[in-house]
Every structure is written in structure tokens, then in C-alpha cells.
Amino acid sequence: MxxxxxxxxxxxxxxxxxxxxxxxxxxxxxxxxxxxxxxxxxxxxxxxxxxxxxxxxxxxxxxxxxxxxxxxxxxxxxxxxxxxxxxxxxxxNTSSSIAVCDDKMLTHIALSENGIPMPKTVPGALCYHPDGVIEDSMPERLISILDLPMIVKESYGSMGKGIYLVKTKNELIKSMEKLKCMPHIFQEFVKESSGKDVRIIVIGGKYLCAMERKNENDYRSNIELGALGRAIQPSDEYIALAEKCAKILKLDYCGIDILQGKNGGMICEVNSNAFFGGMEKATGVNVAKAYAEYIIENI
Ligand SMILES: Nc1ncnc2c1ncn2[C@@H]1O[C@H](COP(=O)(O)OP(=O)(O)O)[C@@H](O)[C@H]1O
Ligand SMILES: [Mg+2]
The missing domain is CATH 3.40.50.20 (Rossmann fold)
Incomplete structure (x- = not known):
């Protein structure tokens, strides 16, 4: 034309x-x-x-x-x-950014050594046979690193499915048995943030909007599990943290989940394919428009 x-x-x-x-x-x-x-x-x-x-x-x-x-x-x-x-x-997003964010352990590895606060995280030992034996030293070692209660996660879980809060050594062994043949991680439970987190949308490395997600009935703050979203203006610390993560992971668009630990924000997860329906509803921000404009400016 x-x-x-x-x-x-x-x-x-x-x-x-x-x-x-x-x-x-x-x-x-x-x-x-x-x-x-x-x-x-x-x-x-x-x-x-x-x-x-x-x-x-x-x-x-x-x-x-x-x-x-x-x-x-x-x-x-x-x-x-x-x-x-x-x-x-x-x-x-690009295929490599999507692949890294899809795998929770790869995300933590990619963000590590960059001054990004995250819950203490241990990759699960992979087992290739359903009859592989979990030696007693394995849960013992995990408890000595992370203490109880702790979080166990499937590496490819989403919408709060595939996350387990284990309170006893027996529960830990049961979840280790269940997940041993699939990629999984063990993580410190950030109890100060139980049932709530802050979700921040970043487009092109720049903060767009945020909401606090709060679940009165569960330690998981996923909207899909009944959490409610409320628009907030996050602190400069949270914005800088979210923008830094998006840049490290080279994401065009993402939703970054931050837990409030006793010493400040900690990255829980980076969602390359974050649903923005709940965010548009809670904040009134037109996320789709901002993303579409960014895309057209960047092709
Ligand atoms: N280490 C943790 N400490 C406290 N709460 C956590 C922790 N990890 C996850 N959660 C809670 O569980 C929810 C789901 O975990 P997340 O890792 O984001 O997986 P998913 O991909 O299923 O959303 C989080 O939004 C948060 O509320
Ligand atoms: Mg999540």
C-alpha cells in the first residue's frame, strides 16, 4: 500500500x-x-x-x-x-523463553546467579523405573535443607495443580514416590505468603499492571483455585524485580508471581503464557491492546 x-x-x-x-x-x-x-x-x-x-x-x-x-x-x-x-x-514469546518458563526448575536455574531472590529450591532426583527405591537418606537430606512443611512441585504443573504442601516426613516420602518418574522440585515453604502473591504483567521488559491474588481457603493463590484478584500499585522493588526477570528470560510478555517473604519479595514463578483475563477484570488495564501494540512495534 x-x-x-x-x-x-x-x-x-x-x-x-x-x-x-x-x-x-x-x-x-x-x-x-x-x-x-x-x-x-x-x-x-x-x-x-x-x-x-x-x-x-x-x-x-x-x-x-x-x-x-x-x-x-x-x-x-x-x-x-x-x-x-x-x-x-x-x-x-520466543520458543526458548517459553521452554524455560514451562519448566519451573529451568526457570529457577536461568534466574540464578543474577541477584534474584527466590525460595530455596532443590531439583528432584529423576528415577527411570517405577520400582526405583527411595532411600531414607533422601527425605532426611531434603528436610535438613528445607525443613518441614515444604513445597513439592511438578516441574510442568500449572494453575495450582501439581503443587503439594507436605507437613511430615511420611507425606514427603509419599509425594517423592508419586513424582519420582517425572521432573519435579522441592522448595522452601514461604509461610508469610501463604494463600497470596503479587502477579505482575511485564511487556517488552516494562511493567504494565499488577494485582494481588488472595485465596482465603488454600495456600495456593491461583485464580483457577478460587483466589480473588485486586488491583494494586506494587512497590518499586517488586517492579524492578519483575522487569529484571523478564529481561533475563528474554520475554516479550509474561506474568511474574512474587511471594512476600520475611525479607522481601521472592520470585515464585514466571509465566510466559500468563492468562490476562483476570488481570484485565481486576485492574481495568487493556493488556491485550498493550501486547498487540508491542508486537506490531517489534516485527
Ligand atoms: N514456595 C512456596 N511457598 C509458598 N507458597 C507457594 C510456594 N510455591 C508456590 N506457592 C503457592 O502455590 C501457587 C502455585 O504455585 P506455582 O509455582 O505458581 O505453580 P502453578 O504453575 O501451578 O501456578 C503460587 O501462586 C503460590 O500461591
Ligand atoms: Mg503460578
Missing amino acids: IKGNWFFIVKKGIILTNAFTHISSAEYQAVRLCEEFSRMNIQVCHKKNREYPCVIDGGNIVNEYSQYDFCVYLDKDKYIAQILEKSGLRLF
């Missing part, structure tokens, strides 16, 4: 969501982003990630989505993400 002396190149994007997830918070993301892109006259199409768009054929990548200029990747499927990227499509 030519206007005056300027060339306006119309960009075309695709929004990909998981093939099998139909929960309303995931659908909301795509619908809201489509609305905001269309207000900006940007063509986007929303697809479920079930078209098998990428094939490695004759040693090369055949990408059915090569006509698009960008992809808002709201899935965590790392194979498709990596192939799309390798064949030249710009993904928001």
Missing part, C-alpha cells in the same frame, strides 16, 4: 493456541488479541495448534505458515514453536 512517500507494509499474523485445551481463560486470550489487532487494522487469524503445519522433509523444513509475518504463540508446544522459528517466523 502506498500513501504519500511512505510505504505501509500490511502485516499478517497468526495466533496459535493449544490443540486440546478448551478452557475459557485460554480462549479469552486469543479472542481479545484478535479484537485489538483488528482495531489496528492488522489481519490475524486464530488457529488451534492441530494442523501439523511443519514437516521436516528431505532434510528441510516445510512450513505451511510461511505467509505470516508473526505468530502469537499461546501454546507451550516446543517442537512446533522451534520449527516455526527456525523457518523464519517471529514468535511472541
Whole structure:
């Protein structure tokens, strides 16, 4: 399109969501982003990630989505993400950032050695056989490092599923038995923050908005488990911490969860695919618009 002396190149994007997830918070993301892109006259199409768009054929990548200029990747499927990227499509977020955030231990490792406060965390010992024996020295050692009660997490859990608060050595052994054949972590329980945390949205390394999440009935502050969100203006310390994490992990967009420990904020988790429905409702901030504008400025 030519206007005056300027060339306006119309960009075309695709929004990909998981093939099998139909929960309303995931659908909301795509619908809201489509609305905001269309207000900006940007063509986007929303697809479920079930078209098998990428094939490695004759040693090369055949990408059915090569006509698009960008992809808002709201899935965590790392194979498709990596192939799309390798064949030249710009993904928001990038495949490597998504993969690191999807795995809670990889997130803590990536953030470590950067002055980021986090709960004390121990990677679980992986077992390759269901009949592998948990020696008594293993829970003993974990208790000596983290004390009881402690948190046990599946590395790939989300929405509060796959998190366990264990209060006794017996409960710890039971959860070790249950999780031994899948990636998992052990973590100090930040009791001062039980049932509440602060969720901060960062776009392009810059703070956008925040809410406090509080659950009166559970130690987990996930909205999906009944926590309520309330808009807050976080402290400068929290904002700086969230922006620093987003930069270290090279995230275009993320939701960062901060627990309030006795000596200040501690990073609980970084969500590359943070649902923003609850945040838009609690704060009145148009998160979809801010993300869509950032994307168009950065392709
Ligand atoms: N170490 C911890 N100490 C206290 N509470 C925690 C800890 N880890 C997680 N939680 C609580 O559990 C919730 C879910 O844990 P999180 O690691 O964010 O996993 P998910 O991906 O399932 O949201 C957190 O929002 C927080 O309220
Ligand atoms: Mg979380």
C-alpha cells in the first residue's frame, strides 16, 4: 500500500493456541488479541495448534505458515514453536523463553546467579523405573535443607495443580514416590505468603499492571483455585524485580508471581503464557491492546 512517500507494509499474523485445551481463560486470550489487532487494522487469524503445519522433509523444513509475518504463540508446544522459528517466523514469546518458563526448575536455574531472590529450591532426583527405591537418606537430606512443611512441585504443573504442601516426613516420602518418574522440585515453604502473591504483567521488559491474588481457603493463590484478584500499585522493588526477570528470560510478555517473604519479595514463578483475563477484570488495564501494540512495534 502506498500513501504519500511512505510505504505501509500490511502485516499478517497468526495466533496459535493449544490443540486440546478448551478452557475459557485460554480462549479469552486469543479472542481479545484478535479484537485489538483488528482495531489496528492488522489481519490475524486464530488457529488451534492441530494442523501439523511443519514437516521436516528431505532434510528441510516445510512450513505451511510461511505467509505470516508473526505468530502469537499461546501454546507451550516446543517442537512446533522451534520449527516455526527456525523457518523464519517471529514468535511472541520466543520458543526458548517459553521452554524455560514451562519448566519451573529451568526457570529457577536461568534466574540464578543474577541477584534474584527466590525460595530455596532443590531439583528432584529423576528415577527411570517405577520400582526405583527411595532411600531414607533422601527425605532426611531434603528436610535438613528445607525443613518441614515444604513445597513439592511438578516441574510442568500449572494453575495450582501439581503443587503439594507436605507437613511430615511420611507425606514427603509419599509425594517423592508419586513424582519420582517425572521432573519435579522441592522448595522452601514461604509461610508469610501463604494463600497470596503479587502477579505482575511485564511487556517488552516494562511493567504494565499488577494485582494481588488472595485465596482465603488454600495456600495456593491461583485464580483457577478460587483466589480473588485486586488491583494494586506494587512497590518499586517488586517492579524492578519483575522487569529484571523478564529481561533475563528474554520475554516479550509474561506474568511474574512474587511471594512476600520475611525479607522481601521472592520470585515464585514466571509465566510466559500468563492468562490476562483476570488481570484485565481486576485492574481495568487493556493488556491485550498493550501486547498487540508491542508486537506490531517489534516485527
Ligand atoms: N514456595 C512456596 N511457598 C509458598 N507458597 C507457594 C510456594 N510455591 C508456590 N506457592 C503457592 O502455590 C501457587 C502455585 O504455585 P506455582 O509455582 O505458581 O505453580 P502453578 O504453575 O501451578 O501456578 C503460587 O501462586 C503460590 O500461591
Ligand atoms: Mg503460578
